Amino acid sequence: MSDTIAAIATPPGRSAIGVVRLSGDDAADILARVFYPKRARFVSHRMEYGTVKHNGADVDEVMAVVMRAPRSYTREDCAEIYTHGGTAALRGVLNAVLANGARPAAPGEFTQRAFLNGRIDLTQAEAVMDIINAKTETARAAGLKMLGGGLSGKIKLFRDTVLKWLAHIELSIDYPEHESEAMNRAVILSEAAPLIEEINRLQATSKLGRIITDGIRTAIIGRPNVGKSSLLNAMLSEDRAIVTEIPGTTRDILTEPVNIHGIPLVLSDTAGIHATEDVIERRGIDKAIAQAEAAALVLFVADASQPPADADREILEKVAHKQVIVVLNKYDKPRAAGWDEVIEGFPGAVSISAKNLTGLDELSEAIRVRCMAGLEDASLEADIITRERHGWLLSQAALSLRRAEDALTGGVPEDLVSVDLREAYRQLGEIIGEEVSDDIVDRIFSEFCVGK
Ligand code: GDP
Numbered sequence: 001m002s003d004t005i006a007a008i009a010t011p012p013g014r015s016a017i018g019v020v021r022l023s024g025d026d027a028a029d030i031l032a033r034v035f036y037p038k039r040a041r042f043v044s045h046r047m048e049y050g051t052v053k054h055n056g057a058d059v060d061e062v063m064a065v066v067m068r069a070p071r072s073y074t075r076e077d078c079a080e081i082y083t084h085g086g087t088a089a090l091r092g093v094l095n096a097v098l099a100n101g102a103r104p105a106a107p108g109e110f111t112q113r114a115f116l117n118g119r120i121d122l123t124q125a126e127a128v129m130d131i132i133n134a135k136t137e138t139a140r141a142a143g144l145k146m147l148g149g150g151l152s153g154k155i156k157l158f159r160d161t162v163l164k165w166l167a168h169i170e171l172s173i174d175y176p177e178h179e180s181e182a183m184n185r186a187v188i189l190s191e192a193a194p195l196i197e198e199i200n201r202l203q204a205t206s207k208l209g210r211i212i213t214d215g216i217r218t219a220i221i222g223r224p225n226v227g228k229s230s231l232l233n234a235m236l237s238e239d240r241a242i243v244t245e246i247p248g249t250t251r252d253i254l255t256e257p258v259n260i261h262g263i264p265l266v267l268s269d270t271a272g273i274h275a276t277e278d279v280i281e282r283r284g285i286d287k288a289i290a291q292a293e294a295a296a297l298v299l300f301v302a303d304a305s306q307p308p309a310d311a312d313r314e315i316l317e318k319v320a321h322k323q324v325i326v327v328l329n330k331y332d333k334p335r336a337a338g339w340d341e342v343i344e345g346f347p348g349a350v351s352i353s354a355k356n357l358t359g360l361d362e363l364s365e366a367i368r369v370r371c372m373a374g375l376e377d378a379s380l381e382a383d384i385i386t387r388e389r390h391g392w393l394l395s396q397a398a399l400s401l402r403r404a405e406d407a408l409t410g411g412v413p414e415d416l417v418s419v420d421l422r423e424a425y426r427q428l429g430e431i432i433g434e435e436v437s438d439d440i441v442d443r444i445f446s447e448f449c450v451g452k
């Protein structure tokens with residue numbers, strides 16, 4: 001029924017072990033052709049120890065497992081071979097299985113098969129990718145929730161409701177004598193508004209979803225020596241994210257978000273601007289303003305133990321149209337006069353000492369309040385739309401339903417109402433992968449890595 005695909009499933013480079021994965025009707029046979037087990041026979045889902053040979057030569061000493069359909073990731077027969085890590089062993093094993101009947105897998109093809117075989121729906125396949133790509137705990141949790149089917153469950157309920165209306169409408173088209181038309185319309189109309197509202201509410205979580213997945217681009221700006229680098233370091237050490245705690249890994253602060261109370265901030269390269277490089281004040285100011293322009297959130301840092309300088313005023317004025325949080329640093333020293341007037345018009349200024357690590361909780365809270373403005377209803381525990389594709393289809397479905405609602409109110413003939421309802425049903429279906437065209441499916445899976 002299906003050809004057998006194979007790929008290296010672990011990342012390139014040196015590692016302790018590596019995995020070559022196979023899926024398809026011949027997965028077990030191909031494994032048997034290259035793998036020489038120490039013991040007699042394979043039991044499904046049980047690891048065996050042995051050697052992979054190719055053209056008579058030993059390739060690697062490995063562990064291997066067969067997972068018989070349907071109890072596998074793809075619902076097909078699957079096999080996995082655990083080699084020693086490193087490119088040579090993995091390539092050698094992959095070449096052996098390719099020479100024995102498997103073909104190279106396309107990106108995401110294993111997960112695509114899981115989808116096509118009905119093991120997961122499209123939102124769950126997308127969730128797999130979100131989990132792989134997750135850079136923060138919050139993004140991982142949102143992905144796991146979607147993998148659990150939370151979103152698809154909601155979408156299916158929406159669709160069931162629309163389908164029920166469609167059935168009523170079609171019935172009155174086919175058998176006008178059977179059902180009182182006016183009653184159908186009234187029932188549907190009374191249910192439509194709450195459904196549209198619910199769809200819109202779900203759609204509205206996509207703003208939070210974008211924050212969770214992409215992080216908030218944040219610039220820490222201010223004059224030289226006010227404490228920008230100190231603040232950055234304080235924020236990095238406050239963030240107990242996984243990455244930093246693994247010895248030997250360095251975090252790339254330019255692309256990896258810093259987790260502030262569950263909100264990921266992607267910090268701009270402010271830390272790279274050192275006081276010495278900012279000898280020419282003018283250049284420093286221009287750089288700060290340019291960075292603020294590119295950011296969604298601006299942390300304006302000032303040395304509040306010094307009176308405000310013209311440059312402070314100028315920078316603040318130029319970035320005033322952005323989301324700005326004024327951070328009055330060096331709070332461990334007496335406050336100089338003149339700041340109250342400068343920060344007027346910037347509510348929620350926070351006093352901190354980056355050196356003594358005080359005031360950082362207040363700063364985190366200010367960031368949370370600022371970034372979650374308008375998102376009070378959205379909870380990180382609820383189902384959150386993290387993908388643009390889902391958000392867009394939800395808004396389209398809401399529009400189609402709104403049209404159907406208008407048509408019903410306006411006394412438009414049933415068959416026209418039915419067109420809009422069908423459209424909404426299709427748009428909702430596209431989210432979970434029903435009624436979705438092949439090229440959209442291909443595009444979604446092409447974003448995956450090979451081997452997943
Ligand atoms: P940047 O040029 O804005 O990045 O400033 P730095 O972070 O390099 O800090 C400039 C100087 O201010 C350093 O000597 C820091 O130790 C000092 N500094 C930073 N934060 C504080 C603070 O909260 N209180 C005090 N007293 N000194 C600080």
